[in-house]
Amino acid sequence: MRSLVMAVSVFGMVSAAQAADMPDLPVLRGGLTEGLNGARANWDGYYVGGQFGYGTSDMDFSGGQRALTNYIFRNTELQSPTSNWSVLNKQHVQGSSFGAFVGRNWQWDDAVFGLEVNYNYMNRMAGASSGTLGPILVPASGAPQNHVYNYSTTISAGSALTIKDVVTLRGRVGWAADNFLPYVFGGLAVGRMEVSRFATTNVQLRDDYTQTVTITGLGTVTNTTTTYSPLAGVSKTYGESRTNSFVGGWTGGLGFEYMMWGGLFARGEWEYVKFMTVKDTAVTLNSFRAGVGYKF
Template identity: 55%
Template sequence: MRRLLLAAVMLGTVSAAHAADMPDLPILRGSFTDGLSKTSHNWDGAYVGGSAGYTADASDFSQSVVGLTNFIFRDSVLQQPTASWSLLNKTNTQSTSFSAFVGRNWQWYDAIMGLEGTYSYFNNLATSTSGSNSLTIVNPAGDTHAANVTDNYDVTLTGTAAAKVKDMITLRGRVGWDGGDFMPYAFAGAAVGRMDVSRTVTSNVDLRQDVTNSVTNGLGVVVTTTTFGLPVAVPAQSQTQVQRRTNAFAVGWTAGLGVEYCIWDGLFARVEYEYVKFSPVMNTSVTLNNARVGLGYKF
């Protein structure tokens, strides 16, 4: 019995010594768990920055002069037939833009929410268009004339329109995700733009009255003849109307996507795309597509 106890003690001593000589395995230090975790970046806090980019402007002038033509033909038989005339087209232009932004992020685990205000200046973001249309309107509704008289109104409209977007401010809500040094985000909010808008329309209206008479000759045959009249100007509807608004404010909405990258400490870079839609100003609608790159600093 004593021999068995002595052998057990000696075996335990050898096993302890052998365990002490074993290398310190990483799994014993907990490095396996650390290897599964990701490096997180703190995006919470206030930040400021600036950016530069490229802006594409799409201006819709198709209804720009409708208000002026309705004024010219108001209370006349020509108002209804000309109310839907579209003289002008959509145009596109491009320019550079420069922006400054300030905002605040709030972070919960990997989720980030924020509120940001921006100011953007556009470098000569201006476009214009012109067009004309001619039409003969025969016996329009409400026109009074003799039964054998046909009224032919020869109407010619010539119009021009122009729009220049000067600058813009936006208030945007942001939702992002903490991807370590990267933070992809989406945003949406309100926009207010300042622009110069002008429109001009010139109308020329002539009235030609054709007289049709039917007579029966000696053979009992009815002979119909039409006498074409000479065009006579209609001064009340032949005029030019001009309207201009300088520094007009247009409200709208904005939405887009972007990504930020932490360069060092609080310094970060940004790339984003932004879509902006403004409400019409003098029946002229403006849409912007902005692509920007920028730098910012989070405090």
């Protein structure tokens, strides 16, 4: 019995000595789960990055000639009726883009709030429309007895617009899920555009003169004679253009970021921009982008 007790004691001492010589592994301290999870991404701080994308723009030129014809027909009977004519149409254009962004994040628990400046250069984002409407008869006053006056009016017009680049100031809200950050954003936009347009008007005064005569053996006969007289004062061409027109608007969209390694992250997003009307042309822009950034 004494021999058995001594053998057990010696075995216990040897086992304790071997355990003391083994390396301090996390698995031996119950830390296996913590070691496999990895560190959570910290989204708080400044960041910069670059991006490229593809976009589409809807340009509504339908009222593009309105201000020009209003100027040509100012203070005449033609101004009011022609202001509602649509000579031009809508265009859907597309093109690529590339740019950069810089911003600042503030993180509280899993909520992330940010402020960002985003710049994009637009490549081949240009549209144009041209057309002719008329001749259309517009009633005219001042006709003497047995005469009916009308303005025989034809309008030809053209308009073109190119979006050169866009800058947006955006606030955003996201929710951090470890290395994944989905977010929504909204803010202000300014686009630099090249715009041009022209309108040509051709107006003639149409005079329908109705004369009633009595012919022996035939009775009363009514005859109408129509003549046209050019009106030089309202038949002209007028146009305007601007190489750099800065147009304000608003922006909104959504996206996501994924922290790949250290402070390096990838981004994907969709953005919608609604610009103010420029030269009677309404412009919207949809963009899809991918980018890479670094958070400091």
